[in-house]
Amino acid sequence: MARPLLVLSGGHPYEEAPFSGLLDSLEGWDVTHLVHPEAEAMVAGGAADDAEAILFYDMPGYAFSDGTVTSRPPSDGFKAAIRRHFGSGRGAVTMHHALAGWADWPDWAEMVGGRFLYQPGEVRGREVLDSGYRHDVRYTAEICADHPVTRGLPETFELIDELYLAEIFEDDVEPLIRARHDFTADNFYSAAHAVAGRMFDNRGWAHPRGSNFVAWTKRVGDAPLVYLQFGDGPKTYRNPHVRQLLRNALDHVAGHDPTIGAEGAGT
Template sequence: MRLLAILALALCAALSHAADRPLKTLIVTGGHGFEATPFFQIFKDNTNITFIHAEHGKGSSTAYERDDLYTYDAVVLYDMVQEITEQQKSRFKGLMDRGIGLLVMHHAIVNYQSWPEFERIIGGTYPEPQDQRGKVTEKLGWEHDVTIPVQIVAKDHPVTKGVSDFTIFDEIYWGYRTGKDSIPLITTTHPKSGKPLAWARTEGKSRVVYLQLGHGPEAFENPNFRKLVGNALEWVARK
């Protein structure tokens, strides 16, 4: 009995330590320019996160070939690439098999136009004018330097906890598609912007969030945007 009690205490201590440690996060970039210093500052300023940055190699999605890919609590996609091998697809889908969280940000919704499964996994897509499957896509576009009113839709969702309606200076997209099982988190009344601005879903054992906001320094420094990013990472990582 004493041995069982000791083992139980050790297990509780281990679980407590795991809950207290910062989220181990992999941030994936490549294929699209961005202002790196203020972007990464979002994560540096969050004491609940430790992160590693992986940039795709030219012509392929090499970040998914990392030996440590499956050791992370969450993966952040801030890339915009089309090239992905069958092996890299398998490695990416392995994240969902293991329950590793996925936060997809801004232009990463444009990834992998010729891989329909990616659209299903992240819960939407921003189709290019003619995607590589030969389909004629809906009218779409974007506009920089826009003042965007943001409204909270899912007020009881953990991703929006502590966030009220706010305004952000950022880039809007329109013409993107959203999956039927994607749960809207935030939206906007801006007449040109697509809606919603963020959504959540589950894929396999993983939780997935897409956040359309996040183009430049003005957005990166917005406290409400930062709160959404932090909340999203904790939710997808089940912390």
């Protein structure tokens, strides 16, 4: 019997048909795909309550207009539904721009294990600069953990995808994959500059060196969460290694790891 999977998207542009192809490749899952802004109210109303896992490919809580960005927190009902999901021991996979979601809900960053900022702000009581982005980076992904999520993957594989220079809570996550790339300001562009209409610009932006983690796992209470930074567009959606990672990650957070015995299931 197919397992119920809730997929959330919206708040950030993406190519819908290729992304649907990625979802269609998830054998064994009964997919319900909700898109913001309607998704927020539907989750608050109970849409996530029966899901064995949630796939977050969304970036809600922002409004971009005339060179400015404003943000807001989710509704109390949405917050309660997400906490209820994790509190039941059921997990989630977060992909790509989900790292930037809900800028005004600090608990979200703690759940995911990091935060991408579109403007300078405060993270964990510390003032930080806006984050960085770089599209179409050709790089090598290197497996750095023997884990059910990386099962069946080669030790290294090649990608052409977007990378982030963001706030990653390295001490709170278990790294699964690192990118062989130099995570310095010279190799990224300022998100705040992009919001202001100056795309692909890093002038005067002195962001400190960042983390090379591009996939990790952590706990949200008693529930597992996996973050995969991969996912900027169709080339990545079609990548067989990314598809394998996503299948493995969903199995893991739903407690269906065939590589572990019943005693360790869901851990």
